[in-house]
Structures are given as structure tokens and as C-alpha cells.
Amino acid sequence: MLDKTHDQALLSWVDSANGHPQFPIQNLPFGVFSPPSGVPRVGVAIGDAVLDLAALSRAGLLDTSVSEACDRPELNALMLLGSGARRLIREKLSSLLSERGARMAVSDALYLAADCTLHLPARIGDYTDFYAGIHHARAVGKIFRPDEPLMPNYVHLPIGYHGRSSSIVASGTPVKRPSGQVVGEQGPIFSSSAKLDYELEMAIWIGGANDRGSTVPIRDAQNAVWGYGLLNDWSARDIQSWEYRPLGPFLSKNFITTVSPWVTTPEALAPFRRPAFPRDTRPMDYLFDDADQAGGGVDISLEVSLSTTRSRDEGLPDFVLSVSHSRYLYWTAAQLVAHHASGGCPLRAGDLFGTGTISGPAKHEAGSLLELSTDGRVPVDLPSGETRTYLQDGDEITLRGICKKDGFASISLGECRGRIE
């Protein structure tokens, strides 16, 4: 699986890439960006720059089998081409960005990332939010159903529900506090949400997978995962607790969902694979594959940080609200794919999965304020001298994900950021 694109010693003639904490040449995540006064197009992050794949395509520097798909305002066409096309581009870019001889031909296609606008990576057909963070499921269950924190189905199937694609936005988009029905002292009222929360999740982008009525066998399912990112499933807890029975969350989630703009590929994450979550209950056959059990997990350190109006005014750094880790996901990405398709539901290129909130077993590893503040009962102290139960206007939440391993360059999923207006 590992090849020269993963070599820690590989350097780029894009100087900022070497030792870059997010985007060294070993990462090469895909996204959609607009250069200054330009239209949206496919790009790849390299150090502090963005490489314009549409320009490379037009210059004949990419294989003709992928060049048309790179000259689009969204990744869907590229995602539809599957893992082979993605690997082909990765290998080509790894060469072009490391070989000095290519610098002349390629450097015209580079833009300073700071000058560019980053967009949603894909036109999202359907968005599904899972519930694969077992410590989150258990912690939330304890708050709302103390007698039965984890439902009996949890260890047998990936719990998930359909989300709303129309309100998914790219990192940096301001977040408007929603209004909705909440329970007041004299019964339900329509009010601005007083329990606005974030949820630390990973994003999983899907390549074309299956037609309606067919399934994705677990051994092929990882191949349907086109890439990974971060996702903040903003949640209005007071709206949620009133509306969610019996059919699940609805308006408490669909006002906005933020995703990170860069899609980190399975190839970039290859050095950081780990075994699936250890468990007592063997997954059913359609969710069980030896290779997936051995290496279907991934090692990503996750972090949620907060800045407030006051902390920014006082020049304080972002405060880390919690740290977590992708190893707390009870199901692998392949298991999510195989389960989603197991009844014949078609997965299309550009579909998005959220993993569900990823919390660890320790208090400081909680992936939401619902957990950190025990639904508002225990305020969290901030270094600015403030406290938080839920988010206040002006608060900015940033999710980060970083992969580190001895012998390999560190890579990052980038950032997923949003500020309450």
C-alpha cells in the first residue's frame, strides 16, 4: 500500500510544503477553490498554496482519462472515476511537485491559499449522519435514558439517519442561531435556541458505489470511500429534545452543517491505518472482513477549539475544549458503506457521511457541549474568565484532525470552522 508518495524524505520545490503542519507533499488533499477573480475549480493543497488542477489539465499535464473531471466546479466527476483515477493523479502530482524540472510548467497553476476562496468539495446528493462514536452514544444515552444508555441494537448495526444536504456549507461560513419550538415553563414556545451546540465528527466522501437494488460487499466497501474530512453537525439541543420523538432529529440539525474544504485521500492516510474497534460482539458477516478488521480504522487525533468575542478582543489563543480520536469510532468507514448499501440504497459520487460525534471515554474527550456541560448543568470554565454551557453569539468553533506517526510526515485533515453570528 505504501509507495514513494509516502516517503518522509520526499520534499517539494513548493518550499512552504516542507514541514508544513497540514499539507506537506505526502498529503495532497483535493478540494474546490476559486482563485482571486476566478471561477470555482478543482485544486489540491500543497503547503501554503493551492494547485489548480483545471489549469494542469488544460496544459496537458494530467492523464487524459482524468483531465475532463478535473476541469469542473465540483469533485463529483472525479469521485465517480473512483480510486484508480485518484491514485493516478496523486502519483502524478507527487512527481510534478517534487521534481525541480516540472517547476516551470507547474508554478503558473499555483495560487497562494490565503488569496483563494474554498468551497464545498462536491455537489452533495445525499447526506447521512451516523452515530458511530460509541462513547458519545453512551454518554448522551446516560443523560436522556439513564436506564438504557446504549440501545441493544447499537453493537449490531451502525445507527444512522438521513440529514439535509441543502444546508451543508464549507468551513468559515457564519452560523446563524436558529429559532424553533422549544419547551418553555408553560409548554412549547417558538424561540431562539438557547442550547446551540457543536458536534465533532469526521466527514466521509463517497465515490460512486452501487446502483439501486445492489449492495456493496464489505471487502469492496473501503474502495467506495473517496476521502475524509471534518464535519461539525451543529445542533440545537432544546429544539432536538422536543421534536425528535418518534422519528429522530430534524430542524435541530438542518439549519447548518459545516464541512472542512479539503478531502484527504485514503492514499494519504495509508500510513495511519489501525485495526477496527475492539469488540465483544462479532459483526454479522455482511459487516465482517478480515482486512477491514485488521486495518479498517484510522489514527487521527481530533481537537475542538473555541474562541469567544472576549478571548479574541483580549488576544487570547483559541481554547482547546476537548481532544478526541478516530479510534473511538465503533464502526469502520467500510462498515458504514456496506451497511448503508445492504438494503439496496444507491450511494452516489459526492454523497457525504458524517461519522457521528466522536467522543472519548474521558470527560475532556467529549465531542459536544451537551456532554461537556451535562446538558447545561455543569458550566465549562474558559481561560478568558467566562463560562459556557452552550454556545454564545460570537463563539467560534474550530475542528482539527492530525495524523502523526514515527517515520512518516504528519498530515492534517485541515480545519472545519464556524462562528456564531
Next chain:
Amino acid sequence: MLDKTHDQALLSWVDSANGHPQFPIQNLPFGVFSPPSGVPRVGVAIGDAVLDLAALSRAGLLDTSVSEACDRPELNALMLLGSGARRLIREKLSSLLSERGARMAVSDALYLAADCTLHLPARIGDYTDFYAGIHHARAVGKIFRPDEPLMPNYVHLPIGYHGRSSSIVASGTPVKRPSGQVVGEQGPIFSSSAKLDYELEMAIWIGGANDRGSTVPIRDAQNAVWGYGLLNDWSARDIQSWEYRPLGPFLSKNFITTVSPWVTTPEALAPFRRPAFPRDTRPMDYLFDDADQAGGGVDISLEVSLSTTRSRDEGLPDFVLSVSHSRYLYWTAAQLVAHHASGGCPLRAGDLFGTGTISGPAKHEAGSLLELSTDGRVPVDLPSGETRTYLQDGDEITLRGICKKDGFASISLGECRGRIE
């Protein structure tokens, strides 16, 4: 609201339209069809024929403001133009199809419906399924939660959840029985669903409504409804009962959803408006509008019929499983729109709502086999001598919706049909 397009005396030179049980000239529903060896395009049903709006556009017979939107393989562009464009086309077609002088110019754009293929009317961005049939909600609640059949939130807000758009198909598409996790005698197993059910719903097609972060005031909400149809929310009850807690139905619904191909407009339904559902609890202000209370309902008689392999072999007619009525919807279409957008979730042209299963209070008015057979405990007798608890392979379900009123031509929502393979 009523104009000459509603005149019962209005006749068409398309002879089959006059007295047609579904598509007289007073209906004029929109859809997308392919003529023999042609590509998909916008059409309107008239009697036994389909009128090609793309051809009319190219011939200069439609207003230039709408002609481009009519020359597409989907209704989205037309839906985005809103109610004004829709009314303009209706009035024009009503004239063209009634005035003999137009026959020469128009008749080349007519195809026999029997020769055409009907498609999904729109590229569906997001699909939301509501739960607005109060008798269904109460009946299902009685089966699963005898102590609390109707949740306390039910009378205050339209319960809804997000569905899957990728598995929505047009009427006539074969239905494949899904497999999934169900609870067997020794615990959960992966198995073909033994409790395949239909759900009688109405489809509501949305025109462009609101941007993210903005809302749709209830007084404007009816204007966001572009049209109506029928929807069969096929459900695997054994998969549903195991997976649905705590986040709602998922794979039990997303294997297939069937919609009727023709979109009947609010203009066609204007003679059949009725008051909103009578209730004890006044809706909150954002759901309350005098005009909507007075005329936000609609009078549509609904019917579910079944044929089986044996009944067809024996030449028996379809068996009516149940009859129901749109007056059993607790919320109006405008209330569904206003609620959906109340937290800032953007509604886009081509979005689809299901109303939720529409059952009446009487047993023979149940909109699903879950209710008709009390979750399989009481078999339903069929005229063929067979019985049914849930659907068997070969069974074909057809939903129909008809509007009748003295002094007006009867119109129909057409058919929504699917056969289990």
C-alpha cells in the same frame, strides 16, 4: 382564484380529454416524459396524450420567459420560476388546447401517453417525509406504544424526518424486496424482509423558497408549493422496528420510494380547497394564517389497490385495500413549508415532501398493512381467496387520488404504482 381554466364546460379538441377520468383540460399536470426514441423533456398530460412543452417552446408558442425552462429533462428550472410562470403556462395551454384554431400548430407536439415513458418529474435535492396523517400516527403509536400513542409534540409541530433522495423512483419501477437486520428468535440476523409494506402518502413538490438562514412566513408558504402527487413510502417493518431507535427510520425506508409522475398544480386544485384540519390546539403564530386555516386543506379522495400474481392470472380486477382522504392531514402543505423553513433550512426547487401516511379513523381507511393487519397479527382477506399480512412477491400496489365536486370537472393525481419483483 377560479378562472376560465376551471370552467366545467371547457372542452379540448383533444377528444380523449373530454370526460377523461384523470386528465381533462381542467387538470393539465406537469411531468417529464420521453416520446418513442426521444430524450426526456417537460410535458403536460391531456386526456390520453402528452403535450411536449419543449416542442411548443421551440415553436415559439410559449412565452419567452418560460421557454428555456420548458426545454429541459427535469422540472427544476420551471419550478424555480415559481407560481407566476406556472400560471402563465397553464393559461396558455388551456387556450391552445381548447381553441380549434391552435390545433394545427400544436398537434405535432402531442404523443400518445401509452407510447411514452414517464420519468421522475424533478432532480430531487432533498426529500423530507412528514408524519402529518394524525390517524396513522395514532394507530401506529397504539401498536408500538400503547400507553402513549400520540406524542405530546404531535399537535404542536409537524413531525418530519429527512429521507433519501437517491432511491426515489417514478411509478412503475419494480420494487426489490430489501434484506437487512431483523430480530430473529435467537437475536438479530441478516435476512430478507418478511414485513414489506406500502404507505399511502401525498407528494408535495417545492418551488424555490428560501435561502439558508431565512424563513418562509406562513402567509407566503402556499406559494412555495409547486404541485402535488402521490407517494408510496415502501417500508420494511421488521428492519424498521430494530433499527429506528434512537434516530429514526433509515434502511427500512431508503431502498425505494415511488412517486407518481404527474405534478398536479395548485391552480388545478383550486376548486377543491377546504379548511385546515379542525383542532383544539391553536397552531403557534408561525404556523397560523387565517387564509390557510380557511382554505389550506384540499379535498382528494385516496385509494390503495392491490393485485397479486394469482389475481392477475385469474383476471380479477385490482382489489381496493383501503380508501382514505387528504382531509385526514393534520397539517396543511403551507404549514409543512413554514415549519421546515422556520429554523433557516433552505428549501430548493425540486425538493420533495411526503405528507406521511394518510389513514382515516376507520379500519378500512388505514394507509398501510401495518395498520390493516395490526402488524401482521390479523390477516386481510383478498377476493382471490388469498390473505395478506404483509406484501408478497408479485404483489402490485397502486395509489390513486381523485378530486370530485359538483359543478367542476373531476381531476386526478394520476397513479403511483409498483410491483414487488
